[in-house]
Amino acid sequence: MSGEPDGGVRLPASLSGVEAVQSVRTPIRLEYDFRPSASAQSYLRAYAERRIIGHRSPVDGAVFIPPRGVDPRYGVAISEEVDLPDTGHVGNFCVTHLPIPGRKGLEVPYVSAWIHLDGAAVGFLGLVRGCPHDEVRIGMRIRAVWKPDDELEATPENIRHWEPTGEPDVPLERAGNRSFHASRPQTDGNTGGNADA
Amino acid sequence: MAKQHTAVLGVGQTKYQSTRGDVSMAGLVREAALRALVDAGLEWADVDAVVIGKAPDFFEGVMMPELYLADALGCVGKPILRVHTAGSVGGSTALVAASLIQGGIHRRVLTLGFEKQSESNATWALSLPQPFSVSINAGAGGYFSPIIRQYMARSGAPELIGCMVAFKDRQHALRNPYAHLHQHDLTFDQVVEAPMLWDPIRYSETCPSSDGACAMVLGDEAAGDAASGPVAWVHGTAMRSEANNFPGRDEVSPQASRDCAADVFRQAGISDPRAEIDVVEMYVPFSWYEPMWLESIGFAERDAGWRMVEEGATNLDGGDLPVNCSGGVLSSNPIGASGMIRFAEAALQVRGMAGDHQVDGARRALGHAYGGGAQYFAMWVVGADKP
Amino acid sequence: MREVAVVATALHQVPALTDTTEVQLMVPLLNAAREAVGLTQADIGFTCSGSSDFLAGQAFSFVQTLDAVGAFPPISESHVEMDGAFALYEAWVKLQIGEVDTALVFSYGKSSPGSLRDVLALQLDPYFLAPLWPPAEAIAALQARLLLEVGIVGAEELAEIAVRSQRNAVGNPNAVRSSREVTVADLMAEAPIADPLRPSDLAAESDGGCAVVLAAGDRARELCDRPAWIRGIDHRIDAHGLGTRDLTLAPSAALAASLACTAAGLEVDSLDLAELHSPTTSQEAILVRAFGLGGSTEVNPSGGALAGNTLMAAGLMRIAEAAGRIIDGRADRALAHATSGPCLQQNLVCVMAGD
Numbered sequence: 001m002s003g004e005p006d007g008g009v010r011l012p013a014s015l016s017g018v019e020a021v022q023s024v025r026t027p028i029r030l031e032y033d034f035r036p037s038a039s040a041q042s043y044l045r046a047y048a049e050r051r052i053i054g055h056r057s058p059v060d061g062a063v064f065i066p067p068r069g070v071d072p073r074y075g076v077a078i079s080e081e082v083d084l085p086d087t088g089h090v091g092n093f094c095v096t097h098l099p100i101p102g103r104k105g106l107e108v109p110y111v112s113a114w115i116h117l118d119g120a121a122v123g124f125l126g127l128v129r130g131c132p133h134d135e136v137r138i139g140m141r142i143r144a145v146w147k148p149d150d151e152l153e154a155t156p157e158n159i160r161h162w163e164p165t166g167e168p169d170v171p172l173e174r175a176g177n178r179s180f181h182a183s184r185p186q187t188d189g190n191t192g193g194n195a196d197a
Numbered sequence: 198m199a200k201q202h203t204a205v206l207g208v209g210q211t212k213y214q215s216t217r218g219d220v221s222m223a224g225l226v227r228e229a230a231l232r233a234l235v236d237a238g239l240e241w242a243d244v245d246a247v248v249i250g251k252a253p254d255f256f257e258g259v260m261m262p263e264l265y266l267a268d269a270l271g272c273v274g275k276p277i278l279r280v281h282t283a284g285s286v287g288g289s290t291a292l293v294a295a296s297l298i299q300g301g302i303h304r305r306v307l308t309l310g311f312e313k314q315s316e317s318n319a320t321w322a323l324s325l326p327q328p329f330s331v332s333i334n335a336g337a338g339g340y341f342s343p344i345i346r347q348y349m350a351r352s353g354a355p356e357l358i359g360c361m362v363a364f365k366d367r368q369h370a371l372r373n374p375y376a377h378l379h380q381h382d383l384t385f386d387q388v389v390e391a392p393m394l395w396d397p398i399r400y401s402e403t404c405p406s407s408d409g410a411c412a413m414v415l416g417d418e419a420a421g422d423a424a425s426g427p428v429a430w431v432h433g434t435a436m437r438s439e440a441n442n443f444p445g446r447d448e449v450s451p452q453a454s455r456d457c458a459a460d461v462f463r464q465a466g467i468s469d470p471r472a473e474i475d476v477v478e479m480y481v482p483f484s485w486y487e488p489m490w491l492e493s494i495g496f497a498e499r500d501a502g503w504r505m506v507e508e509g510a511t512n513l514d515g516g517d518l519p520v521n522c523s524g525g526v527l528s529s530n531p532i533g534a535s536g537m538i539r540f541a542e543a544a545l546q547v548r549g550m551a552g553d554h555q556v557d558g559a560r561r562a563l564g565h566a567y568g569g570g571a572q573y574f575a576m577w578v579v580g581a582d583k584p
Numbered sequence: 585m586r587e588v589a590v591v592a593t594a595l596h597q598v599p600a601l602t603d604t605t606e607v608q609l610m611v612p613l614l615n616a617a618r619e620a621v622g623l624t625q626a627d628i629g630f631t632c633s634g635s636s637d638f639l640a641g642q643a644f645s646f647v648q649t650l651d652a653v654g655a656f657p658p659i660s661e662s663h664v665e666m667d668g669a670f671a672l673y674e675a676w677v678k679l680q681i682g683e684v685d686t687a688l689v690f691s692y693g694k695s696s697p698g699s700l701r702d703v704l705a706l707q708l709d710p711y712f713l714a715p716l717w718p719p720a721e722a723i724a725a726l727q728a729r730l731l732l733e734v735g736i737v738g739a740e741e742l743a744e745i746a747v748r749s750q751r752n753a754v755g756n757p758n759a760v761r762s763s764r765e766v767t768v769a770d771l772m773a774e775a776p777i778a779d780p781l782r783p784s785d786l787a788a789e790s791d792g793g794c795a796v797v798l799a800a801g802d803r804a805r806e807l808c809d810r811p812a813w814i815r816g817i818d819h820r821i822d823a824h825g826l827g828t829r830d831l832t833l834a835p836s837a838a839l840a841a842s843l844a845c846t847a848a849g850l851e852v853d854s855l856d857l858a859e860l861h862s863p864t865t866s867q868e869a870i871l872v873r874a875f876g877l878g879g880s881t882e883v884n885p886s887g888g889a890l891a892g893n894t895l896m897a898a899g900l901m902r903i904a905e906a907a908g909r910i911i912d913g914r915a916d917r918a919l920a921h922a923t924s925g926p927c928l929q930q931n932l933v934c935v936m937a938g939d
Contacts, residue, residue, distance in 0.1 A: 264929055
């Protein structure tokens with residue numbers, strides 16, 4: 001078997017001396033009209049009222065945000081909505097020195113953090129501002145900075161960013177994903193993750 | 198019928214580089230496939246089935262490319278499957294191919310992972326905003342660096358451990374002619390002084406974006422026995438997945454990672470991985486994942502993986518558990534192929550065919566891949582001896 | 585080969601899913617399939633799914649759908665960017681190895697947010713054909729034109745196929761196009777969309793999902809009174825270039841069927857029914873001939889893909905529809921087929937029996 005990759009293609013005489021095509025630029029454009037699901041609609045409308053909605057699991061009461069209608073641990077549907085406060089702590093974060101393609105007006109570097117709202121069992125991504133980026137810490141207490149009431153729409157972008165409150169930090173061993181275990185007694189191993197994480 | 202033995206008969210790779218402007222996608226995959234067939238001493242007609250894998254179709258702008266590539270892969274009249282499990286896809290593709298042999302369905306299977314990300318825009322494809330949510334992650338690094346920050350805080354690891362891994366992998370890559378990055382004059386200080394991208398990850402600690410393909414020919418026991426050259430025997434295979442955002446999740450050492458490793462070592466009869474595995478090819482796209490995966494897989498105790506890095510234990514020269522002698526994902530990253538490159542490099546090691554980056558006397562190796570929000574894991578153990 | 589059977593199915597198909605995400609669609613289907621045989625996710629040995637990013641308009645779209653499964657504690661799971669029928673094949677292979685006894689297979693598709701005809705153009709040769717953006721119905725029409733010109737099929741037969749689909753679909757809650765009264769004359773009076781194909785010659789687009797539970801040997805007998813045993817399953821592919829093959833034939837379908845029937849030890853004329861994944865009437869005509877289906881085999885009793893073609897799930901749904909009729913005793917022997925790619929390029933055949 002020869003290792004010749006192209007098998008030695010020969011061009012017809014009429015093409016000798018013709019410059020070979022190196023590449024073809026073929027723009028692709030596809031449009032998708034995404035409609036929010038019923039649970040997403042409820043969530044988005046709540047934002048317009050300066051409310052943050054989560055979904056409470058029927059299995060153990062864990063509150064998920066954003067509300068996606070399912071508890072991913074069990075594949076169980078969730079329909080119970082709960083209001084969450086707009087305060088919490090930084091569960092995790094990174095300082096990014098790259099701009100986001102297509103997003104204007106975001107000064108670099110910026111801090112994107114996993115926001116763990118009080119009462120929520122999981123985090124979601126948000127921007128943290130209001131202090132130098134090298135002062136952001138895991139466990140730092142934060143609150144939402146909302147757009148003015150007359151600018152509120154049905155979108156999570158009503159929250160411009162999250163700022164430190166100045167309260168004492170949540171200790172490392174109870175911050176972020178560890179807060180769930182810290183908030184309840186140890187039962188069986190199925191409630192998730194590593195007990196001492 | 199019991200589970201059938203599976204052998205790696207041949208490996209083929211393309212030189213990984215940012216743009217392969219000299220070949221179409223078909224040409225790229227065919228190059229790797231042909232090399233694997235030549236290595237295996239086989240012809241296209243000897244292949245019973247093909248299993249290919251790659252990352253999202255947005256990276257090339259071709260929907261379901263196995264349809265288009267069937268001709269180039271000699272697949273007319275044969276079965277072809279296309280696997281997609283995010284970053285772990287190269288590994289899970291190899292596992293699906295192996296299962297066709299293990300299950301006695303086929304005797305010889307060609308498996309291949311590829312990406313020609315120069316054809317589209319990988320950063321764009323990785324940053325597609327989700328509808329109705331705020332997008333604030335500039336790329337995969339933005340997702341993983343907070344997890345790395347958790348690890349650093351929890352383990353107390355010195356700040357430069359990540360730089361040590363990056364420097365090591367780029368040094369290893371100099372001994373792999375297929376690797377994308379060949380940074381001959383790189384110094385450790387240059388790694389440290391590189392600009393921060395997603396603090397604590399620097400530019401120098403991040404994987405490149407590469408075009409490339411990696412192929413293997415897998416065979417059954419008879420094919421393995423009949424091979425004229427050395428083969429690698431599959432000792433264990435495992436896949437695990439978990440949801441990526443749930444209460445109390447251990448994102449630093451996901452349970453799916455620990456369970457997958459435990460399963461693959463159990464199958465291979467390994468009780469002391471650090472002592473019984475000779476070389477590791479693991480999926481490290483951001484430097485700190487080396488100490489993190491060392492712990493999660495079970496080569497080091499919790500919070501102690503960084504000590505192995507610091508001691509040089511994972512160096513090709515002088516280390517007792519060399520990791521990523523090929524240069525790893527940090528040196529070459531055609532996303533759809535990266536997992537398969539790990540599996541293939543593990544096979545090359547135990548076949549004694551890793552050239553200048555060969556670990557002397559390597560007889561058992563681990564190939565590892567992960568993907569998604571550190572939620573998909575695929576691993577195999579290969580050995581020089583039939584299990 | 586180890587005996588493997590379909591023991592439970594759940595499917596849902598509608599013209600368009602407006603209020604639910606793919607995750608919310610799949611949660612009840614996955615639960616229904618597992619609960620039908622009393623299994624929890626922890627009991628399932630292997631899970632495999634099929635879906636498409638381009639259909640969803642999202643890279644890594646299948647990652648979110650894992651939330652519907654209940655993947656914690658971690659599960660052994662994989663995914664193909666193909667119709668769920670191929671995910672079922674992968675699960676069948678896994679069961680052949682002998683280390684697990686049950687598998688959960690699912691797939692779904694939501695084409696309503698995007699433009700299916702444009703999305704499918706991206707399956708074509710990326711350098712020479714896709715940049716022309718030929719709509720999917722035009723590609724299928726090329727094949728239909730050949731069939732008519734060569735004289736293999738007459739226009740009336742195409743309309744008869746469409747009528748049969750619509751009539752069979754009556755009473756199928758998952759069919760999106762059905763009619764008791766439609767006649768061949770009605771359909772032949774329709775203006776073509778892509779001559780010679782009329783609207784009724786093309787599958788009705790739909791959104792939906794499907795879940796199937798597989799089990800091996802005695803485990804299948806424990807879980808289900810009358811498992812639909814997969815006696816033969818095979819898939820093959822033809823050349824991609826539309827100009828390089830005879831579009832009036834589907835050799836890969838014929839080959840897959842031949843191999844599956846041989847493995848099953850069954851002749852085609854012993855089949856009670858055949859569920860064919862034919863996105864057009866013309867393709868159904870080709871498949872009927874490729875499989876050698878005769879008068880004693882009922883074709884597409886569910887209405888088939890013409891009555892609702894959920895991309896990425898239509899093939900798995902054919903398997904589910906056929907298996908369901910064996911499980912509930914309406915049939916003894918069935919063939920289910922799935923296709924992928926333009927003009928029946930890739931084909932999977934699954935032959936099932938109640939004994």
